Amino acid sequence: MGFADRIYRRFPTVLMARRNLTRTTLRSVLAALGIVIGVVAIASLGIMGATLQSGVLGSLGGIGNEVVVSPAANAGVESLNDRDVREIRRAATGSVTPIRSGQGLVTYGRQQSAAQIYGMDNPGEAYDAAEGRIPNPLRSGALVGSALAERLEISPGNSITVRGETYRVAGVVASQGGFSPVSPNSAVILPSNRVPGEGWNQVVISAETGQAANESAVAVREALNDREERVSVFELASITDQIGQVFGLLNTFLLAVGSISLVVAGVSILNVMLMSTIERRGEIGVLRAVGYQKRDVLKVLLAEAGLLGALGGIVGVVFSLIVGLVVAQVMLDDPLAVLEPGTAMYLPLAFLFGIVTSMVAGLYPAWKAANERPVDALRNS
Amino acid sequence: MAILEARDVTRRYETGSETVDALAGVDFSIDAGEFVSIMGPSGSGKSTLLNMLGLLDNPTEGTVLLDGEDVTTFTDKRRTTARKNTIGFIFQAFYLIPTLTARENVEVPRLLERDPETPERAAELLGRVGLGERVDHRPDELSGGQKQRVAIARSLINEPRVLLADEPTGNLDRETGRKILEEFQRIRDEGVAIVTVTHDPLLNEYVDRTVQVEDGKIKAVLDDPSEADGLR
Numbered sequence A: 001m002g003f004a005d006r007i008y009r010r011f012p013t014v015l016m017a018r019r020n021l022t023r024t025t026l027r028s029v030l031a032a033l034g035i036v037i038g039v040v041a042i043a044s045l046g047i048m049g050a051t052l053q054s055g056v057l058g059s060l061g062g063i064g065n066e067v068v069v070s071p072a073a074n075a076g077v078e079s080l081n082d083r084d085v086r087e088i089r090r091a092a093t094g095s096v097t098p099i100r101s102g103q104g105l106v107t108y109g110r111q112q113s114a115a116q117i118y119g120m121d122n123p124g125e126a127y128d129a130a131e132g133r134i135p136n137p138l139r140s141g142a143l144v145g146s147a148l149a150e151r152l153e154i155s156p157g158n159s160i161t162v163r164g165e166t167y168r169v170a171g172v173v174a175s176q177g178g179f180s181p182v183s184p185n186s187a188v189i190l191p192s193n194r195v196p197g198e199g200w201n202q203v204v205i206s207a208e209t210g211q212a213a214n215e216s217a218v219a220v221r222e223a224l225n226d227r228e229e230r231v232s233v234f235e236l237a238s239i240t241d242q243i244g245q246v247f248g249l250l251n252t253f254l255l256a257v258g259s260i261s262l263v264v265a266g267v268s269i270l271n272v273m274l275m276s277t278i279e280r281r282g283e284i285g286v287l288r289a290v291g292y293q294k295r296d297v298l299k300v301l302l303a304e305a306g307l308l309g310a311l312g313g314i315v316g317v318v319f320s321l322i323v324g325l326v327v328a329q330v331m332l333d334d335p336l337a338v339l340e341p342g343t344a345m346y347l348p349l350a351f352l353f354g355i356v357t358s359m360v361a362g363l364y365p366a367w368k369a370a371n372e373r374p375v376d377a378l379r380n381s
Numbered sequence B: 001m002a003i004l005e006a007r008d009v010t011r012r013y014e015t016g017s018e019t020v021d022a023l024a025g026v027d028f029s030i031d032a033g034e035f036v037s038i039m040g041p042s043g044s045g046k047s048t049l050l051n052m053l054g055l056l057d058n059p060t061e062g063t064v065l066l067d068g069e070d071v072t073t074f075t076d077k078r079r080t081t082a083r084k085n086t087i088g089f090i091f092q093a094f095y096l097i098p099t100l101t102a103r104e105n106v107e108v109p110r111l112l113e114r115d116p117e118t119p120e121r122a123a124e125l126l127g128r129v130g131l132g133e134r135v136d137h138r139p140d141e142l143s144g145g146q147k148q149r150v151a152i153a154r155s156l157i158n159e160p161r162v163l164l165a166d167e168p169t170g171n172l173d174r175e176t177g178r179k180i181l182e183e184f185q186r187i188r189d190e191g192v193a194i195v196t197v198t199h200d201p202l203l204n205e206y207v208d209r210t211v212q213v214e215d216g217k218i219k220a221v222l223d224d225p226s227e228a229d230g231l232r
Helices: A003-010 A012-023 A025-059 A061-065 A082-091 A146-152 A210-224 A237-279 A281-289 A294-332 A335-339 A346-371 A374-380 B046-053 B076-086 B102-113 B118-128 B144-156 B174-189 B201-205
Strands: A066-071 A095-108 A111-119 A129-132 A142-145 A159-162 A165-173 A187-190 A202-206 A231-235 B004-015 B018-030 B035-039 B061-066 B087-090 B162-166 B193-198 B209-214 B217-222
Touching (some): A012 A294, A061 A237, A082 A202, A146 A165, A237 A281, A237 A294, B035 B201, B102 B118
Antiparallel strands (some): B004 B018, B209 B217
């Protein structure tokens, strides 16, 4: 006995269901095709939505991982002192970079530009170099943001003049995405003692994950604002959360659109099952006559609907996977991104929807056939 | 005691304003090892009587007793179980499932039991009705007589004590019909009660008793029907 035969011995309803479906192969295939389309619609729309979301969040960069601590201006605090920075370091996880900021004129050769000037001692903890290197700690020399470097055509090794003093450029800071209040793209970074002023204007905390950033923000608020308001904490994790929520809504909408095609597929299964139970009225009457309970007839017919759904579901999932690989390749340049759980989950989800739709559609014809009196089924067929 | 008994059974159909008594106060009973035919013109109520005896339909009035127990009060589930355990059915149109082989068709009544001995027993029954060579053929590869023999094998798979046959020779040529009826006699000799509904006078040569039905009533009972061809 082959493997298939053993399965059939174990689940005889599946045997009957499968054989019944092959009786009108074309009709069964067309009914399953409806489910294929429905499953592909749901799965690929879901995958597209999820891919779009990860693409957009990816281009926002790690801004969700960043927390910026500023003096609480509305409470009259103008700058943060070293004690504040120590407390922030104690409370936060991740790297902590205090910044003293100002404005100034930057000159290279004959070109001039007004720029934001950041004084920081450990820029290497917060930023990467696009060219040259970022000394950590920064004791002498200057770092130039990528946009400014491009505008003034500055390369590492050049000498630039900032507020009338000359610095040698050690490196160009890699471009930062997002909309953090501290953006080095158009700024010059100098050692903190070269920027005039008392204390620090900002402290940037870079955490590993958005969640860690959020926890740091909470911890810093607790530690520094306990007795009186000392700092205001700006975090982007909540904004990226909101963006995520917007995409969640968008995805639900896409899935709802996809579900319409599955509903249509369900109607076609309903039609096919109804036709086939009417055609087989006499046979079903015989089954009832020879001792099949209503429930047994129901099982056989639901197994048929389930098989149609499973067949359509499997083919649909394969197609959706191909669609997903293409979409991920086009949008993210990484076809395998489709296998990430948040994206891939739409495949089993759509498969499940396909089967459930078929079974629900098969329920009425099966119920109708099971409840017909055998004597009527035998007389009128 | 009779295996199956119908007492004063009436079956009334209402179509619109008309009321038709398909059966009007019929008494009938059959014992183990008896072969009885019910004859009568179309619309005489003979098929309705067979449906009553087969627990497929309930009488409007009167009772149907199976082993002395009134089955008209049974739930659908209990009636189905009683059919399964006691009664085998053979139909004029065979009603084989075209996508199943002869053997699988014979197994159908027991298929959901998952009894590992069913396939063997099905093959045995097919051998008995002379289809031992054709167990793996589909119905469309079988002749009418062969299909009817598959149907007979199917009716025997649950080891019934009563066999009900509706026009078992109706779709068969005379020679094939004889073979089927000889098979019925052998089944009868094993103690199975057989009731057939038929137009076919050929049956008179084989049965122990013929009940003639007309207009929903029993017109005559012939205990030696082979000599009463003219009464049909």
